[in-house]
Amino acid sequence: MTTIYDIAKRTGYSPTTVSKAFNNYSDVREKTRQEILRTAQEMGYLPNAHARTLTTKKSWTIGVLFVENTGAGIRHPFFSAVIESFKQVAVAKGYALMFISKDVGGKRSGYLENCRIRGVDGVVVFLSDYEDPYFRELLESDIPTVILDFETALSHTVCSDNMTGALQAVEYLVSLGHSRIAHISGGENTYPGKQRELGYRAAMEQQGLEVPEEYVAEGAFYSLENGYAAMKSLLELPQRPTAVFASGDLLALGAVMAAKDQGLSVPEDISVMGYDDIELAGYVTPALTTVRQNTELLGTRAAELLLASMNGPHTNQEALVLPVEIIVRDSCAPPGKR
Known part of the structure; x- marks a missing residue:
């Protein structure tokens, strides 16, 4: 079985640097990290998730809050596109996504309790009942959050203009x-x-x-x-x-x-x-x-903002507003054209 020591020997970097590259430490240059990850993939190395959790004190899991009773549904093309771009950034950094709800083990509880039990490192919110006290409880906790298409001083937010x-x-x-x-x-x-x-x-x-x-x-x-x-x-x-x-x-x-x-x-x-x-x-x-x-940019910026919040010192909540543009096609014309 390939170990980090094998990868260190192949790349010429120290085992410590290899370990830091896998765990996204900020003091490892991106070029170095990519070289180590590429070599690890070539050698068939699979990092042990449990060991990584023990080492970094992180679960490497991001909670996804998407409340279906809004009627929009995750199958809506807009949300599915944003979630996909968010996922691509998160997965590239070694994180898995997990949907969260107020139901834990068959009993009604709250989002925060669910997040504590699952040990998520942060939460991205695509849709929620924003008046729900359980939702506010989550925002007021120490778990980093980012919300799409909403405005609040309690969380990072990302939306279009x-x-x-x-x-x-x-x-x-x-x-x-x-x-x-x-x-x-x-x-x-x-x-x-x-x-x-x-x-x-x-x-x-x-x-x-x-x-x-x-x-x-x-x-x-x-x-x-x-x-x-x-x-x-x-x-x-x-x-x-x-x-x-x-x-x-x-x-x-x-x-x-x-x-x-x-x-x-x-x-x-x-x-x-x-x-x-x-x-x-x-x-x-x-x-x-x-x-x-721009669904790709919405998801990407939301992921980058949440990851920075999870991995760095607590900063003031940011509210990103992204530009939009008119796409002219065939469904509009001057009145009385016929």
């Missing part, structure tokens, strides 16, 4: 000549949904355009079905909008389906714009104009 994205979406639709612009919101249950609605309303005000209350239709949980239902209600209005900005791509795709079922053509009869730029957005007909969030 949701308000600016909504502002840009409305400005783009206005540039095409639209003035009757409706919004399918993500509902009051999510922080991004609230921010995007605020951005939509602010942009409409800046453009001097009215927002009849019936022009904001709720599409809770970012599902196709709710996008379909919201669009159907908008199309039944006496003065229907000429363009619809949806808070998520699945909502937008549901809206396109509803318009087609009503005998309308997108974008000739009504323009539809989404938010996220999920992979499917570029393959549907018409291809969806949308606000792109």
